[in-house]
Amino acid sequence: MTAPIVRIEGLRKRFGDNEVLRGIDLEIAEGEVVCLIGPSGSGKSTLLRCVNLLEEPTEGAITAAGHDMTAPDADLDLARRDIGMVFQHFNLFSHMTILDNLVIPQRRVCKTPKAEAVAEARRLLAEVGIEGKEDARPAQLSGGQQQRVAIARALAVKPRLMLFDEPTSALDPEIVGEVLEVMKGLAAEGMTMLVVTHEMAFAREVADRVLFLDGGVIVEQGPPAEVLTAPKTERARSFLHRVLHPAD
Amino acid sequence: MDTATDTAPARGARMTARGRRRLARTLQYAAIVAVVAVLAFAADWDRIAASFLQFDIAADMFPDVWTSFWNTIVYTVLAFAFGMVVGIPIALMRVSAFGPYRWFATAYVEVFRGLPALLVLFLVGFGVPQAFPGIQYPGGVYGQVAIGLGLTSSAYIAESVRAGIQAVPKGQVEAARSLGMSHTRTMVTVVLPQALRIVVPPLTNELVMLTKDSSLVFVLGVTTATMELSKFARNELTDTANATPLLVGGLLYLLLTIPLGLLARRLENREDKR
Numbered sequence: 001m002t003a004p005i006v007r008i009e010g011l012r013k014r015f016g017d018n019e020v021l022r023g024i025d026l027e028i029a030e031g032e033v034v035c036l037i038g039p040s041g042s043g044k045s046t047l048l049r050c051v052n053l054l055e056e057p058t059e060g061a062i063t064a065a066g067h068d069m070t071a072p073d074a075d076l077d078l079a080r081r082d083i084g085m086v087f088q089h090f091n092l093f094s095h096m097t098i099l100d101n102l103v104i105p106q107r108r109v110c111k112t113p114k115a116e117a118v119a120e121a122r123r124l125l126a127e128v129g130i131e132g133k134e135d136a137r138p139a140q141l142s143g144g145q146q147q148r149v150a151i152a153r154a155l156a157v158k159p160r161l162m163l164f165d166e167p168t169s170a171l172d173p174e175i176v177g178e179v180l181e182v183m184k185g186l187a188a189e190g191m192t193m194l195v196v197t198h199e200m201a202f203a204r205e206v207a208d209r210v211l212f213l214d215g216g217v218i219v220e221q222g223p224p225a226e227v228l229t230a231p232k233t234e235r236a237r238s239f240l241h242r243v244l245h246p247a248d
Numbered sequence: 249m250d251t252a253t254d255t256a257p258a259r260g261a262r263m264t265a266r267g268r269r270r271l272a273r274t275l276q277y278a279a280i281v282a283v284v285a286v287l288a289f290a291a292d293w294d295r296i297a298a299s300f301l302q303f304d305i306a307a308d309m310f311p312d313v314w315t316s317f318w319n320t321i322v323y324t325v326l327a328f329a330f331g332m333v334v335g336i337p338i339a340l341m342r343v344s345a346f347g348p349y350r351w352f353a354t355a356y357v358e359v360f361r362g363l364p365a366l367l368v369l370f371l372v373g374f375g376v377p378q379a380f381p382g383i384q385y386p387g388g389v390y391g392q393v394a395i396g397l398g399l400t401s402s403a404y405i406a407e408s409v410r411a412g413i414q415a416v417p418k419g420q421v422e423a424a425r426s427l428g429m430s431h432t433r434t435m436v437t438v439v440l441p442q443a444l445r446i447v448v449p450p451l452t453n454e455l456v457m458l459t460k461d462s463s464l465v466f467v468l469g470v471t472t473a474t475m476e477l478s479k480f481a482r483n484e485l486t487d488t489a490n491a492t493p494l495l496v497g498g499l500l501y502l503l504l505t506i507p508l509g510l511l512a513r514r515l516e517n518r519e520d521k522r
Contacts, residue, residue, distance in 0.1 A: 054422055081428035091423035095442050108437055109428040150423075157427055 005030045005161055005192050006051060011060035013046055013216075020046045022216035024060070028161075033193045035203040035224070038213035039239055044196040047213065048163050051194065052076075052083045065160045081109060084154030088166040090146040092138035098125070098149055099134040102156045109157050117156075124152040128182050144175030148182050155186075162186065164195040200243060204228050212236045298490075305492040309484055315473065316480035317500050323393045323462040323476055324504075328455055330398025335405030340435065342410045353406065360403035365461050372396035373468040389474050393465050401458055408450040412443030452512035456505045477501060 006028035013021040020043045028034055036044040049055040051062060053069050053076050062069040067079035092101050102121035106112040112120070125131065128148040130141075138146055147167055154162060164183065168176040180202050187193055187206050197203060203210050203224050210227040212220040212235075220227055220236045231237045263271070341353035360368065372395050377383050385391030416439050424434040444451075463478035470479060481497030 052426055054426065077425075077428050077430045079428075080426055083426070085423075085426035087419060087423065089419055091417075091419035093420065093423070093438055095438075095445060104437060105427045105429070108433055153423075154427070 002030055004028055005032075005065055006194070007061075007063045008047075008051070009061045011047070011050060011062065012058045013043070013050060013055060014058045020216050021050070021057075024216075024218060026211070026218065028192060028194060030160075031190045031192055032208045033187045033195070033206055034209045034211060035207040036194065036196045036211050036213060037198070037200070037203060037239075037243075038211075038219075042213040043216040044213050045165050048165050048194060048196050051163055052080050052085055054085075077109075081157045082160045084157070084159035084162040086147070086150050086154055086162065086164045086167045088169050090138070090143070090150045090170075092146055092150055092153070094138050097135050097137060098130065098141070101138070101149060101153050105153060106156050121152075121156060124155055125149070127185075128152045129178070142175060143171045144178045147171065147179045151179075151182055151186070161192045161194070164193065164197070166196050166198070168197070168199060198243065200228060200240070212239070214239070300491050300495045302488075302490050302492040305484070305488050305490050306496050308488075309480075309493055309496055312472075313477070313480055313496065313500065316475045316477045319474060320459065320462050320477040320501075321504065322390065323397065323465055324455065324459045326390060326394035327397035327401055327458050327462070330394040331401030331405045331454070331458075334398065334402035336409055336440070338402060338406035339409035339413060342406065343413055357403045357406055360399050361407070363400070365397060365400045366464050366467065368400050369393075369396040369464055369467055372399070389465075389468055389470065392468055393462070396468075397458060397461055397464070400461075401454060404454050404457075405451065408447045408454065409443060411450075412445075412447035413439055415446050416442045448515045449512050452508055452515070456508050459501065459504050459508070 004027040008026040011024040065082035103117045106117040207224045210224045338353045341349040424438045466479040481493040484493030
């Protein structure tokens with residue numbers, strides 16, 4: 001078996017007196033799709049943001065995509081190229097055109113020649129189903145379109161691993177599907193993905209493994225069929241009941 | 249109207265809200281008309297016209313006034329350029345994670361925002377040359393003005409730009425960093441371009457202020473060739489013993505500042521559409 005693409009050991013994260021992560025150990029294999037579920041405040045997003053060091057861990061060691069992220073001399077800028085991230089609120093560069101959102105990172109980060117960067121940008125936009133919007137500004141696109149562009153932008157610097165932080169939570173229900181379709185395609189191509197999500201149907205269909213977080217620890221994990229259908233712990237059971245039957 | 253036939257106390261009580269608003273507005277119009285009428289009758293119009301509206305004096309100012317008009321523009325642009333070139337790095341230092349940069353930038357802003365522009369101009373024009381004999385400003389009086397007015401301006405510009413930087417959503421920075429951009433690269437490529445768009449209105453305001461502050465340049469001792477608009481108008485005032493040059497000078501300032509205001513509004517609207 002090859003070395004895991006993500007290895008997290010003894011991860012703790014405190015914000016002031018509030019310990020959000022209380023000892024996380026996690027390994028993710030290359031090509032694996034892992035969904036993180038759990039109640040709000042359980043530490044899912046913080047865990048995700050620790051992987052590319054957008055949050056600095058208080059304690060613990062993280063290696064990701066071959067980079068020792070928590071080493072004191074880690075070159076995080078170099079490492080983050082290999083770790084794509086998609087945000088809840090898209091965070092497209094609002095002053096740039098859609099095309100430039102994909103071209104500029106390639107030009108500035110990877111020093112890709114312009115013609116090549118533009119060609120790659122167009123290819124990626126086509127792949128996520130955004131065409132004829134190259135010169136539009138992000139604000140002129142729908143949320144679903146913006147998020148698909150954001151996924152394409154993250155892919156533009158050729159990451160080996162993708163982090164998704166509640167990618168569909170800010171979207172209207174009827175356009176969630178178009179973003180999930182793109183993510184499914186990405187998973188099918190073999191991309192390693194770590195996804196914080198509330199979309200249980202997506203987790204069930206696409207995830208290789210589901211992690212249930214609560215109170216800053218991984219309470220339960222396993223194949224989606226087990227965790228989502230027959231959770232072993234009472235906490236996971238009651239969470240899933242609330243998510244799947246909100247009206248009860 | 250039947251309210252008019254009601255007795256006064258009953259009318260107040262029974263009047264509709266709209267009726268009350270209409271009455272209030274009518275009273276205000278009436279008051280304004282009264283004030284204008286009193287002024288129109290009380291003022292000595294011949295005297296005012298003789299002081300401000302001597303067309304031959306106004307005509308005599310041309311074409312020489314254009315030199316000073318042009319100098320006003322040049323001084324303003326030079327000072328603004330200096331203000332931007334110095335102000336933006338100061339703004340970046342203000343938000344730096346490195347303490348000494350922040351302390352220096354804070355002190356700089358406090359000093360040059362706190363000192364009167366006139367005093368700074370004196371310092372640059374007379375204090376510095378005295379303390380450092382033989383010092384030469386590039387461009388002579390133009391260099392003195394750029395620095396003398398620019399120092400004050402840079403403090404205001406730095407504060408505006410700092411506010412702009414802090415108004416850029418945190419998600420923009422996180423997105424840039426997650427793509428592998430360095431801190432500096434993120435600032436240059438993502439944060440500053442957005443911050444500068446945000447601060448277009450306050451910067452235009454600063455440009456208008458500078459246009460007016462350029463009238464302080466006379467303290468450096470200017471010649472006919474380097475005179476700005478206020479000094480020119482004041483000279484004409486002395487020469488002709490008439491106030492018409494002030495009116496002409498004032499109108500020429502407005503010719504500069506009003507288009508700037510309109511431009512700012514247009515830029516603002518354009519940004520809103522994003």
